[in-house]
Amino acid sequence: MTTIKDIATKLGISTSTVSKGINGASDISEQMRQLVLDTALEMGYIPKSMKDISRRKICILIENMSYENIDQFGYEIIEGFKRAASKKHMDVTIIPTNLSMKSSRRYDSFMLKNSYSGAFFLGLTLHDDYMAQLIQTRVPTVLLDNQIAGNPNVAYIGTExxxxxxxxxxxxxxxxxxxxxxxxxxxxxxxxxxxxxxxxxxxxxxxxxxxxxxxxxxxxxxxxxxxxxxxxxxxxxxxxxxxxxxxxxxxxxxxxxxxxxxxxxxxxxxxxxxxxxxxxxxxxxxxxQDRTALGQSALLVLDSLINDLSISKLLLRPKFIVRGSTGPCKAK
Missing domain, CATH: 3.40.50.2300 (Response regulator)
Structure with a gap:
């Protein structure tokens, strides 16, 4: 298993510099920090904080989706995800994102730097920069209504x-x-x-x-x-x-x-x-769509990926609800 010392040896720098780069210390240059993170990723380094199930951190990356109140689509999905995560003693961070943010940092580097064990993506469309990065990511990742084929670290949830x-x-x-x-x-x-x-x-x-x-x-x-x-x-x-x-x-x-x-x-x-x-x-x-169940399912799948159980997709059944906005076709 790759250690900080292995990374330091490969780069010809001190272990303290590697530690600073991985842990986000402010007294090294951004260029050196990125070099450390990229090398750590290439060598398959996993910080102790990501392996410790008693303090595991995960995040929700969200773009172009409203979620602040119950009338908005993302609200119940996030609530379902957070409740399920709480039962697993996982800490959830919600991170609003945009294209300029994504273009300025590598997804895997961001996750390693912040010690996130996995992520749930909401609202990102197929042409986005992060979607291209997910083809090769090593980070356990769950997507809502999006799919990356061929990567066992990425799963898709949605409604049929x-x-x-x-x-x-x-x-x-x-x-x-x-x-x-x-x-x-x-x-x-x-x-x-x-x-x-x-x-x-x-x-x-x-x-x-x-x-x-x-x-x-x-x-x-x-x-x-x-x-x-x-x-x-x-x-x-x-x-x-x-x-x-x-x-x-x-x-x-x-x-x-x-x-x-x-x-x-x-x-x-x-x-x-x-x-x-x-x-x-x-x-x-x-x-x-049962949005609370979608959130719970996302956490279930993400937890499975984190624990090396590769899931491709999970689809929930919809329910058709008849109310007053439909009626017989008007004769013409």
């Missing part, structure tokens, strides 16, 4: 999209809807691609024809509805499926602004079942 979307399409088909629109989230994200593919295949399996004029990428915010709902209505949509409840709330508001009633004129379905879903007017039919 196909099952939830199939239930929603089946529900609308039984209500007589054929012209069903799909308003997706942000492009270049694995989860949005999966949901769009699921929507297309589920439409076809129910004998319905997906219309390219009725399938659009937006973003996971209500405001994107105003850019797409008028076009959906112009092309005859009688129902709109949305990649999130926030998008669905925007669709309901935009339909009302244009003089359409929900669900009498157009039905709307969301995804997530955020607390606000049941308080919209009308209450929102949606595909529920």
């Amino acid at each position: 999209n196909q099952e939830g979307i199939d239930a929603a399409v089946s529900h609308l088909a039984e209500l007589g809807h054929k012209k069903i629109a799909f308003l997706n989230g942000t492009e270049h994200s694995m989860v949005t691609e999966e949901r769009q593919n699921a929507f297309t295949s589920c439409m076809e399996s129910h004998g319905l024809i997906p219309d390219e004029n009725l399938i659009r990428y937006g973003c996971f915010l209500p405001d994107c509805a105003k850019d797409h709902v008028p076009g959906f209505l112009e092309h005859g949509a009688t129902a709109v499926m949305c990649a999130s409840d926030l998008i669905a709330s925007g669709v309901i508001n935009e339909a009302a602004r244009l003089g359409y009633r929900v669900p009498e004129d157009i039905s709307v379905i969301g995804f997530d079942d955020l607390p606000i879903a049941q308080y919209l007017s009308p209450p929102l039919t949606t595909i529920r």
